[in-house]
Amino acid sequence: MSSSSGPQPPQSHAGPGQQRPGSQRSSRGGGGRGRGRGGSSRGANGGAGGGPSRPTTAYGDQQQQTRDASGPVRGTGNWRGNNRHDPRRNGSGRPQQNGFANAGAAAPAPAQQVQYQQLTQEVSNNETPLDVDPNVPRVRFDSLLAGGLVSAATLRGVKHEFMTSVQAATLKDILLGNDCLAQAKTGTGKTVAFLLPSIELLRKQGMAPGVNILIISPTRELAYQIGQQAQELVAHDHGKIGVQVIVGGTNMNADKTKMRNHPCHILVATPGRLLDHLQNGDLKARCANLKALILDEADRLLEQGFRQDIEKALTFLPNKATVPRQTLLFSATMPAAVKQIATLALNKNYKFISTISEADAATHTHVAQHVLEAPLSHSMATTFALIHSLHAAGKSKLIVFLPTARSTQLYCETFHNLMSNLPAYEIHSRKSQSTRTKTTEAFKSAARGVLFSSDVTARGIDIPDISAVIQTGLPMNREQYIHRLGRTARAGKQGEGYLILTPYEMFFADRKLTDMNLIRSAVPNDTLIHTQTAVNNALQHVPAQTKNQTYGAWLGYYKGYLKDFKWSPRELVAAANQMAQEMGCTEVPPMLAKTVGKMGLKGVPGLNIVKFLPDGDA
Numbered sequence: 001m002s003s004s005s006g007p008q009p010p011q012s013h014a015g016p017g018q019q020r021p022g023s024q025r026s027s028r029g030g031g032g033r034g035r036g037r038g039g040s041s042r043g044a045n046g047g048a049g050g051g052p053s054r055p056t057t058a059y060g061d062q063q064q065q066t067r068d069a070s071g072p073v074r075g076t077g078n079w080r081g082n083n084r085h086d087p088r089r090n091g092s093g094r095p096q097q098n099g100f101a102n103a104g105a106a107a108p109a110p111a112q113q114v115q116y117q118q119l120t121q122e123v124s125n126n127e128t129p130l131d132v133d134p135n136v137p138r139v140r141f142d143s144l145l146a147g148g149l150v151s152a153a154t155l156r157g158v159k160h161e162f163m164t165s166v167q168a169a170t171l172k173d174i175l176l177g178n179d180c181l182a183q184a185k186t187g188t189g190k191t192v193a194f195l196l197p198s199i200e201l202l203r204k205q206g207m208a209p210g211v212n213i214l215i216i217s218p219t220r221e222l223a224y225q226i227g228q229q230a231q232e233l234v235a236h237d238h239g240k241i242g243v244q245v246i247v248g249g250t251n252m253n254a255d256k257t258k259m260r261n262h263p264c265h266i267l268v269a270t271p272g273r274l275l276d277h278l279q280n281g282d283l284k285a286r287c288a289n290l291k292a293l294i295l296d297e298a299d300r301l302l303e304q305g306f307r308q309d310i311e312k313a314l315t316f317l318p319n320k321a322t323v324p325r326q327t328l329l330f331s332a333t334m335p336a337a338v339k340q341i342a343t344l345a346l347n348k349n350y351k352f353i354s355t356i357s358e359a360d361a362a363t364h365t366h367v368a369q370h371v372l373e374a375p376l377s378h379s380m381a382t383t384f385a386l387i388h389s390l391h392a393a394g395k396s397k398l399i400v401f402l403p404t405a406r407s408t409q410l411y412c413e414t415f416h417n418l419m420s421n422l423p424a425y426e427i428h429s430r431k432s433q434s435t436r437t438k439t440t441e442a443f444k445s446a447a448r449g450v451l452f453s454s455d456v457t458a459r460g461i462d463i464p465d466i467s468a469v470i471q472t473g474l475p476m477n478r479e480q481y482i483h484r485l486g487r488t489a490r491a492g493k494q495g496e497g498y499l500i501l502t503p504y505e506m507f508f509a510d511r512k513l514t515d516m517n518l519i520r521s522a523v524p525n526d527t528l529i530h531t532q533t534a535v536n537n538a539l540q541h542v543p544a545q546t547k548n549q550t551y552g553a554w555l556g557y558y559k560g561y562l563k564d565f566k567w568s569p570r571e572l573v574a575a576a577n578q579m580a581q582e583m584g585c586t587e588v589p590p591m592l593a594k595t596v597g598k599m600g601l602k603g604v605p606g607l608n609i610v611k612f613l614p615d616g617d618a
């Protein structure tokens with residue numbers, strides 16, 4: 001391996017004086033192709049440099065107390081492996097051409113770091129009951145009946161006592177039939193906000209044959225969840241109002257049979273499957289009397305990637321001039337660019353309703369948000385050390401978001417080999433839909449565990465009692481960061497957020513999240529050292545196929561950030577090769593020429609281009 005050109009395929013990484021897998025190797029996971037990135041939200045260049053954070057004694061103290069409570073961390077049955085080395089000794093920064101990280105980059109100033117324990121204390125004293133404005137009297141659901149706004153039949157399905165801000169703020173406009181663009185923070189009850197009055201209108205106006213309300217969701221999991229909530233709201237009607245869900249990854253003929261044989265007044269769909277049915281089934285005819293169109297997570301649906309499907313789907317719906325319909329767009333985030341194109345679906349005189357004032361923070365103020373800077377070689381160890389610390393502190397229902405399906409798989413498989421006392425769950429687009437559904441349901445009802453997830457659960461998913469959300473690697477954009485964070489601290493509950501970035505990814509925290517009051521934190525050095533060695537050992541049991549796929553996906557994802565990182569393609573490949581080495585790959589993972597071509601990396605030195613991939617690597 002030359003120090004100027006990166007590891008040359010197909011040589012082994014372990015040269016003279018270099019580390020062998022499982023000795024002093026360190027690890028981290030990578031990314032892969034994300035589905036459509038929001039160009040507008042991408043950060044400007046900068047922020048590279050920096051290095052591993054200095055350990056905070058305070059976090060260490062907390063860890064110490066944890067140890068006192070739960071036995072010694074080092075050598076406990078929770079962690080496997082006993083090699084020792086200092087994971088920080090390689091430092092971090094730009095990838096060297098030999099694939100090893102730079103040493104000794106600057107650490108963040110200690111003043112920026114915060115005592116972890118003190119922080120949780122402060123937060124728990126600062127309870128915030130749901131998204132409620134203290135200046136506005138809370139509205140009881142049953143008062144809507146007295147006021148003649150909502151019928152007893154509709155209210156019978158509601159299981160809550162008081163309305164949330166967004167439910168109160170949007171009710172009248174929706175009941176009046178106005179088009180609405182509504183924005184409210186994550187976990188504040190937007191689903192009931194659009195379902196309840198829409199169902200009430202359905203009752204008041206009478207149901208027409210076919211689909212009356214069409215709801216579009218960007219993910220399958222969210223579609224099922226909305227379907228469930230709609231079902232709950234109409235359950236006492238004993239099937240008079242039919243609710244159905246159609247999503248990709250399932251049998252289309254089964255959808256058709258169900259729509260033919262059972263009532264389908266409210267249809268929840270993901271964009272691709274919806275379009276398929278509109279183009280290739282009889283759904284267009286079924287929508288002939290459509291009264292309401294609802295886009296949940298509207299900003300995501302109007303972003304590149306989904307927008308074309310939505311635009312196309314709209315062309316199959318009845319002309320609004322002949323069949324008037326109401327359109328509702330809901331989301332926690334509403335970038336200006338989306339507001340501009342919202343008229344694509346909305347009437348010109350639509351109402352914009354937001355329960356987030358301009359001065360208000362985009363996220364819940366009762367959610368402490370931490371940023372941990374860790375070189376790529378220690379991202380995984382930092383993540384797992386953090387999980388361990390949180391678990392030891394009794395915060396044991398966690399979600400870890402990763403940039404790609406493959407890195408999600410790598411983290412989960414490694415975690416399986418590492419922590420035996422906390423169940424791990426894995427969800428991403430490479431899993432079958434039935435597995436995804438089962439995993440979501442199992443994790444929803446679990447008392448504790450770690451869900452490793454790609455962005456398929458980033459938006460809308462309502463999992464009770466998530467103690468903390470960890471985001472490792474670069475989120476697709478600011479909005480996605482907010483939605484992922486929003487999986488915790490829902491419905492007024494407490495929660496914490498952690499963002500683990502490499503020094504060159506720090507531009508995202510520094511430029512895109514300036515208003516979030518991120519707290520610089522660090523995992524204590526001794527915990528990190530211990531975890532790193534355990535991770536190295538655990539990685540030896542992860543199949544080469546997972547590592548190879550993680551490598552390819554990482555290149556695909558981070559290729560889009562070269563400008564932000566101020567990297568050349570060669571530096572990108574060098575960083576990927578370094579990652580492969582640290583994962584314990586014995587050679588640079590193979591890639592097909594056509595894949596490399598699609599990524600725009602043709603001719604970049606350091607890649608291992610092969611004619612055929614090993615079995616199963618595709």
Ligand SMILES: Nc1ncnc2c1ncn2[C@@H]1O[C@H](COP(=O)(O)OP(=O)(O)OP(=O)(O)O)[C@@H](O)[C@H]1O
Pocket residue numbers: 130160161162163164167184185186187188189190191192331332459460461462486487490491
């Ligand atoms: N009026 C209410 N009072 C108390 N809890 C409520 C109320 N309305 C909804 N909830 C609960 O709040 C939680 C979050 O609701 P929901 O999933 O609709 O939030 P959301 O605003 O759509 O979140 P996201 O932006 O993440 O999609 C759910 O568990 C729901 O049952």
